[in-house]
Amino acid sequence: MKLPQMTVVGGGQMARALVGGMIEKGIFDVSKLTIVDPSSPSLQWWVENHPGCRVMSGSTDESGENAFAASEIVLLAVKPHIVAPVLADPNADMSGKLVISIAAGVPLSSITKGAGHARAVRVMPNTPSLVGEGAAAFCTGESVTDVDVECVERMLGSVGYVARVSENQLDAVTGLSGSGPAYVYLMIEALADGGVAAGLPRKTAMDLAVQTVRGAATMVRDTGDHPGLLKDNVCSPGGTTIAAMRVLEQNAVRGALIDAVTTSAARSRELAK
Missing domain, CATH: 3.40.50.720 (NAD(P)-binding Rossmann-like Domain)
Known part of the structure; x- marks a missing residue:
């Protein structure tokens, strides 16, 4: 219809x-x-x-x-x-x-x-x-x-x-998915910059960053597995990924993303007033 x-x-x-x-x-x-x-x-x-x-x-x-x-x-x-x-x-x-x-x-x-x-x-x-x-x-x-x-x-x-x-949840939606693409664009840009810093050509670094984010998101959606489990599956003992995860945790990337969502939601509530 x-x-x-x-x-x-x-x-x-x-x-x-x-x-x-x-x-x-x-x-x-x-x-x-x-x-x-x-x-x-x-x-x-x-x-x-x-x-x-x-x-x-x-x-x-x-x-x-x-x-x-x-x-x-x-x-x-x-x-x-x-x-x-x-x-x-x-x-x-x-x-x-x-x-x-x-x-x-x-x-x-x-x-x-x-x-x-x-x-x-x-x-x-x-x-x-x-x-x-x-x-x-x-x-x-x-x-x-x-x-x-x-x-x-x-x-x-x-x-x-x-x-x-519910309407009282819409500000949280604004902070997460409304503003969220900007967070992901920043992550993609940073990943590509990291690739360039490690020796890759700019276009190759950007293409790999984009596909990595896309592929990871598809894995979460299609497998139904918790992101933490999928992350653990990549982190071999003493390997390259767990070394990188340590740096991300030391730099409070997880906390920064949580704060970004809640700050955006708070700003949405302010604007509504």
Whole structure:
């Protein structure tokens, strides 16, 4: 079953990833898509890459046609400070619709009230959604139905992994998977630098670092084994890997990563206030 008519407010990278994934997986027809974005280059991108969709620079066009009237789903893919003005637009009637927001820090209560007591869902996606390897979590408002939940899971599942959490856990999701790609990019860069320092050409070092991270993550996912067990399997007694692990522990890499997640989560809570 395909998803119903949808209006997307904000046509940036995350909207492109989510909607593109849905179209590619065949769960959504581009003819049912309306994009609202004041940026002409952004609208042109949608016209060129997803011909058949409707694009609008505002909630109504010159003929008075409304961007939201025929849609059952509204995806708010805008920055947090843009959400309130969008919801305050008298022409943006979202009452009775499923409103999905990816704006960090904007609570369900504000979305529900601002959207005319619509059925509200908050989502925290991450940037690997752009390549179909996202990790996303969502929480739901009180009036959201089981059908709505299934719809959100299908949407997010089209570009990666999806989990349902409570709203008070969404800041933790932000600290872990929302900000997490940056931690991994830093690790990849550092591993490649280490390879260069040890004598490898830059491209070879980078390719090996990228594949090592990818392979290790796939091992954890596909075997179901605890990462600690997989780590121990590589650490031969008196060998090279256990010597390297000692250096990582001496430099508190494990603790630094834990602190990075909790600090990012705390900052997310601060921004929400």
